[in-house]
Amino acid sequence: MAIAGDDVFFASAAELNAGWRKGDYSCVELTKAYVDRLERLGASHNALALSLRSEALKKAKDVDGERKRERFRGRLQAVPFGAKDLLAWPKHPTTWGAKPYADQVFEQPATVLKKLDAKGAVLVGKLAMIQLAGGGGYRYPKSSLTGPCLNPWNKGHWAGGSSSGSGAAVAGGMVGFALGSETSGSILTPAAFCGVTGLRPTYGLVSRAGAMALSWTLDKVGPLARTAEDCGIILEAIAGSDPGDPMSAGKSFYYAPQFTRPMKDYTIGYAKVDWEEWAEPETRQAFAAALEVFRSLGVKLKEVELPDYPYGPLVSTVLQGEASSIFEELVSSGKVDQIADAKQAAGLKAAGDLSAKDYLKAMRVRSLLQAAFKDFFYELDMVIAPTRTGVASGIDVALDAPRTAVPADRKRGISGHVPAGNLAGLPALSLPCGLVSGLPVGVTLMGRAFTENALLAVGQQFQQKTDWHKKRPAV
Numbered sequence: 155m156a157i158a159g160d161d162v163f164f165a166s167a168a169e170l171n172a173g174w175r176k177g178d179y180s181c182v183e184l185t186k187a188y189v190d191r192l193e194r195l196g197a198s199h200n201a202l203a204l205s206l207r208s209e210a211l212k213k214a215k216d217v218d219g220e221r222k223r224e225r226f227r228g229r230l231q232a233v234p235f236g237a238k239d240l241l242a243w244p245k246h247p248t249t250w251g252a253k254p255y256a257d258q259v260f261e262q263p264a265t266v267l268k269k270l271d272a273k274g275a276v277l278v279g280k281l282a283m284i285q286l287a288g289g290g291g292y293r294y295p296k297s298s299l300t301g302p303c304l305n306p307w308n309k310g311h312w313a314g315g316s317s318s319g320s321g322a323a324v325a326g327g328m329v330g331f332a333l334g335s336e337t338s339g340s341i342l343t344p345a346a347f348c349g350v351t352g353l354r355p356t357y358g359l360v361s362r363a364g365a366m367a368l369s370w371t372l373d374k375v376g377p378l379a380r381t382a383e384d385c386g387i388i389l390e391a392i393a394g395s396d397p398g399d400p401m402s403a404g405k406s407f408y409y410a411p412q413f414t415r416p417m418k419d420y421t422i423g424y425a426k427v428d429w430e431e432w433a434e435p436e437t438r439q440a441f442a443a444a445l446e447v448f449r450s451l452g453v454k455l456k457e458v459e460l461p462d463y464p465y466g467p468l469v470s471t472v473l474q475g476e477a478s479s480i481f482e483e484l485v486s487s488g489k490v491d492q493i494a495d496a497k498q499a500a501g502l503k504a505a506g507d508l509s510a511k512d513y514l515k516a517m518r519v520r521s522l523l524q525a526a527f528k529d530f531f532y533e534l535d536m537v538i539a540p541t542r543t544g545v546a547s548g549i550d551v552a553l554d555a556p557r558t559a560v561p562a563d564r565k566r567g568i569s570g571h572v573p574a575g576n577l578a579g580l581p582a583l584s585l586p587c588g589l590v591s592g593l594p595v596g597v598t599l600m601g602r603a604f605t606e607n608a609l610l611a612v613g614q615q616f617q618q619k620t621d622w623h624k625k626r627p628a629v
Contacts, residue, residue, distance in 0.1 A: 181215075320333065356374075571600050
């Protein structure tokens with residue numbers, strides 16, 4: 155039977171799998187419909203790096219054969235998905251979003267893609283990204299081999315970096331879910347800007363083997379999807395120990411919503427200054443409404459402030475030190491001048507000037523920060539804050555232009571949760587929570603290491619009381 159209407163493109167991954175199991179459509183039909191849409195809309199939004207039509211349809215035929223034999227592999231079987239183009243897929247280019255690597259081909263798949271393939275999920279395409287995942291610091295959304303990734307809610311605005319293609323593809327119903335990566339905000343930002351749900355896992359929980367390295371001690375791979383439930387299902391499939399990643403935590407993850415604690419047992423830290431002063435004026439009403447929904451769940455809200463550390467300079471120093479080693483050959487060969495952003499090229503060149511003393515000093519302070527966060531979460535289960543203080547910027551707006559006024563009393567609140575959480579290796583979940591002038595905003599829950607189930611439980615309760623995750627852009 156043919157796929158009729160657009161509803162299927164905005165179904166959750168769990169719903170897509172359930173429809174296939176019931177026989178509402180075959181995996182071949184579903185995959186063809188998604189590939190057609192991804193090739194059409196992905197190209198018009200600069201979200202598609204590479205279509206994998208032929209391989210995807212072959213995989214889909216095999217998956218349908220498994221249904222006939224009643225060989226069921228889990229809740230992602232038959233679901234079409236996309237992957238950020240820093241994840242290797244054999245015999246096809248993995249460009250890292252940058253011209254110097256446009257013809258780069260690997261023989262082995264990234265571990266996360268191998269795991270999803272084993273579950274019967276169908277990889278339909280590689281998704282656009284900011285070149286080199288932003289290493290060196292970029293100034294404009296056009297810093298990509300595919301051009302600026304356009305937001306499905308408004309093509310005059312950015313989808314968010316560096317996993318921009320992953321956010322746009324999920325938001326526009328081009329894939330059932332996507333994988334992105336985060337070093338300092340690259341899952342949470344496109345999730346918020348595109349109105350989808352994004353999960354940054356605890357550092358080391360998901361293997362990075364076969365993924366481009368930007369910062370060995372900061373990089374994480376995680377899902378962008380329609381719902382918190384989807385993120386839990388996907389994380390269960392991709393998490394686990396991997397000898398191919400020397401920083402693997404050696405832990406697995408089992409998504410267990412059936413063991414959710416009562417909402418009244420959760421204590422969530424928040425700071426008024428985040429919602430009332432750090433947030434841009436036009437977004438404050440949407441954020442206030444979202445906070446009231448969390449109150450209505452029965453959770454305990456406790457006003458707190460993040461430990462006092464220079465999060466921005468610390469994450470910049472760590473990233474600079476590690477990226478300078480990773481991209482040393484790119485710089486020394488002169489090929490760095492081929493990348494699309496002059497500021498980024500200059501940043502990569504300058505990264506080599508960082509002294510070992512400064513890098514080690516930053517890592518020493520980082521260890522103190524990590525200890526401070528263990529104390530910080532002693533009486534908290536998680537914290538909540540706006541993911542980003544405003545909506546997506548215009549595609550021609552410089553990303554280093556100032557946007558948000560600093561509160562008069564300069565209270566930190568939890569506004570630095572993105573660099574702080576990445577330095578401490580903590581999990582975070584971004585949930586869509588409103589539309590402002592037709593563009594999405596999101597709210598983030600961040601918790602202790604390896605407490606993804608708690609974040610997902612609260613996130614799922616929020617999504618049962620709201621419908622922001624069900625909103626569709628007019629693509």
